[in-house]
Amino acid sequence: MKTTNELKKHKVLIANRGEIAIRIMEACCKLGLKFVALFTAPDQHSEHCVMAQKLGGDESLYRVSSYLDANEIFAVADHAKATAIHPGYGFFAEDYRFARRVAQRERKLIFIGPSWQVIRELGDKINTKRLARKLGVPTVPGSDKPVTDDLEAENIAKSLFDFQKEQGVGNPVILVKASAGGGGMGIEEVTDLDKFRSVLRRIKNYSKRQFRDESVLIEQRIFDFNHLEVQVLADRTGMSPVHFGTRNCSVQSLGRQKRIEVAPGFDPTSTRYAFDAQKVLEDITEYSLRMAKEAGYDNIGTWEWIVSPTGQPFLMEVNTRIQVENGVSARIASIKGQKGVDLIAEQIRVGLGAALGYAQEDICLEGVGIEYRIIAEDPDNKFIPWVGRITSFDWPDFPWLTMHTQVPRDREYEIPTDFDPNLALAIVWGQTLEEARIRGKEFLHALTLCGENASGEALKSNISFLERKSDTVLVF
Amino acid sequence: MVDVKTLLQELREEPYEKIVIRAPHAGTVEFVSSTPGTRVVGPSGTWKEKPGTLLIRLEREKNKKPIYAPQKGEIMALADLKPGEFVQAGQELMTIRHYLTREEVIGRILRQSLFLFLAPEKGRYYFIPDVDIKIKTKGSQSVAVEEGLELFILSRMKRETAIRYTGPSGIIYAIYFDTNDSVERESPLIGVCPEDQLGQIQEVVSRVQSDWEEQD
Numbered sequence: 001m002k003t004t005n006e007l008k009k010h011k012v013l014i015a016n017r018g019e020i021a022i023r024i025m026e027a028c029c030k031l032g033l034k035f036v037a038l039f040t041a042p043d044q045h046s047e048h049c050v051m052a053q054k055l056g057g058d059e060s061l062y063r064v065s066s067y068l069d070a071n072e073i074f075a076v077a078d079h080a081k082a083t084a085i086h087p088g089y090g091f092f093a094e095d096y097r098f099a100r101r102v103a104q105r106e107r108k109l110i111f112i113g114p115s116w117q118v119i120r121e122l123g124d125k126i127n128t129k130r131l132a133r134k135l136g137v138p139t140v141p142g143s144d145k146p147v148t149d150d151l152e153a154e155n156i157a158k159s160l161f162d163f164q165k166e167q168g169v170g171n172p173v174i175l176v177k178a179s180a181g182g183g184g185m186g187i188e189e190v191t192d193l194d195k196f197r198s199v200l201r202r203i204k205n206y207s208k209r210q211f212r213d214e215s216v217l218i219e220q221r222i223f224d225f226n227h228l229e230v231q232v233l234a235d236r237t238g239m240s241p242v243h244f245g246t247r248n249c250s251v252q253s254l255g256r257q258k259r260i261e262v263a264p265g266f267d268p269t270s271t272r273y274a275f276d277a278q279k280v281l282e283d284i285t286e287y288s289l290r291m292a293k294e295a296g297y298d299n300i301g302t303w304e305w306i307v308s309p310t311g312q313p314f315l316m317e318v319n320t321r322i323q324v325e326n327g328v329s330a331r332i333a334s335i336k337g338q339k340g341v342d343l344i345a346e347q348i349r350v351g352l353g354a355a356l357g358y359a360q361e362d363i364c365l366e367g368v369g370i371e372y373r374i375i376a377e378d379p380d381n382k383f384i385p386w387v388g389r390i391t392s393f394d395w396p397d398f399p400w401l402t403m404h405t406q407v408p409r410d411r412e413y414e415i416p417t418d419f420d421p422n423l424a425l426a427i428v429w430g431q432t433l434e435e436a437r438i439r440g441k442e443f444l445h446a447l448t449l450c451g452e453n454a455s456g457e458a459l460k461s462n463i464s465f466l467e468r469k470s471d472t473v474l475v476f
Numbered sequence: 477m478v479d480v481k482t483l484l485q486e487l488r489e490e491p492y493e494k495i496v497i498r499a500p501h502a503g504t505v506e507f508v509s510s511t512p513g514t515r516v517v518g519p520s521g522t523w524k525e526k527p528g529t530l531l532i533r534l535e536r537e538k539n540k541k542p543i544y545a546p547q548k549g550e551i552m553a554l555a556d557l558k559p560g561e562f563v564q565a566g567q568e569l570m571t572i573r574h575y576l577t578r579e580e581v582i583g584r585i586l587r588q589s590l591f592l593f594l595a596p597e598k599g600r601y602y603f604i605p606d607v608d609i610k611i612k613t614k615g616s617q618s619v620a621v622e623e624g625l626e627l628f629i630l631s632r633m634k635r636e637t638a639i640r641y642t643g644p645s646g647i648i649y650a651i652y653f654d655t656n657d658s659v660e661r662e663s664p665l666i667g668v669c670p671e672d673q674l675g676q677i678q679e680v681v682s683r684v685q686s687d688w689e690e691q692d
Contacts, residue, residue, distance in 0.1 A: 041566060042658070065501040065565040072501045072565070075536035079502075079562045105537075185634050205605050206636065209629075255635070385633045387598060417598045417632040418658055454661055 001355035016088025018406040021048040027345035036080040042416035084110035093321035096120035112351035114299040122318040142219030146179040173221035178207035184256030228265040230288035230303040235350040238296030253383040261325040275311025300347040331369035368436040374424040379465035385421040386460040388453025497570040503536035516545035549574035575691040590667030599632030616648040646670040
């Protein structure tokens, strides 16, 4: 394993944009590493471009045609003499073919993420389900391979309706999901077989347009669940993964897009649950580590769980990458007594070959973190994104607040329409859930976010939605 | 109805278009046609299957992308770049002076004659699948539109919204967007010819075809 000093010869190409690009730059600086960042035309006014030049100089920023052109990214990596690629989240982060090319091309680079074999194994929802079932980890009933044939899809749907009726479910519902989708995109519910065909056709068309893949997954819909996650980290030995606790991501928009994430996933000390919440947290953590060990997991990753109202957990999928919400887990963590954990820096460090250097017992979790995703959207109208110009964006720098954003504070900013609508991530910390909620609302109340679009319509945001939801986070 | 004579006169006074060739992606550049004044040709053949003059090779990851002249014309200027120099996406490489063709003149005049349905918001646009198939198999002029028809899917920030057509009934005479491009708000998406004006539009087309002389 490599020492921290040996790592310093590396230069990291950041194959991403926005706030995650900024966090990767900052993590590189923290570790004493050089970096090179990318931008595309719609992102030219993003703060990540400003930060790249500020932290790395003019030579550290390249314009590319797309964040999804692998050849172009490699051309920039070679020209900039980068030795490693950090994919961030989205784009190439879970593309095992890309990770394999990074590691196997003539001028080899390091992919800062799990090895391509691990991404291939666990990045595939079907393989993950098979591995989970093999290890006795509970999963949601449904298809265990991507389905492309309409007749086969219909048979699976019928068997899931029948299964739910046998289980005494009064109004059975199934989900049709784009196999290549993620983050809540390309999912629809079906309540009866007659409607199944039209939904299947719609999802296949959507999936073809968005992901160039028509295959779908069909699963039982579990109602009124909580969405929990386990944050896992391991070094290249893949021998001793550790966890950084759980998160609850149940506050979502209508389209199942996360809006608030809370760490830890439940708070049995202050909130009543109809089941043993502490045991559920321990169970999903143990299941996640069991799978990580079996798969030889060798970087950062998230195990995503559905927890039913009776406290039954089902594994949903594994995200073989850093996630948007990693910061809220880091916020409540300390390693060997040191606070200010940076999971992205940890990911880079172990990704470049350093040993983890600590064990599970060295990690402590304290207090409650709440992460708010600040988005220009209309929560009263299906969370439709609002597009226009942000004229002012500012907040008081509270000591318990961490902000991650690509939106400049000192100038106006046109929201690009080509990417996710996230404007900022605000993480607040409190010693207790109550304190975190109060601080969260104090922050949201003090936040300034104004703008207007070409029709003169004022900016719409989810701030009031986040304020409303703050009172009930972790209540199940 | 538009004044075709005046429009043609205006176009004759400035019959050129300046085409800037930019690097479609980052990579190392090699000029093949590098002398200002050199005549170049655009793609040809029934399906434009024969590429135009090879202007530049742009290499990324051992993959040489040929950049051909998109139109007929002559090279006006070249960027000051050494062979093998690394360029970033969007960097200006060359400028071509192009004499407008009949088809382009017709396109310009039609933009002023047809009813233009404008993009209500910035984003990527797709025809709804049924219309898309019809356009691909029978051409845009086989599609009749009327007020309230669900015609487009607007995709932005990974969200999709159905967009209904508003305007006079007619046929889609021209399409002004590509599904891979982000369309600015109020840019034209389609040009619709009301059925009762089809004769007049065809007259405009014949008039330009007889009055506009193409350059050899």
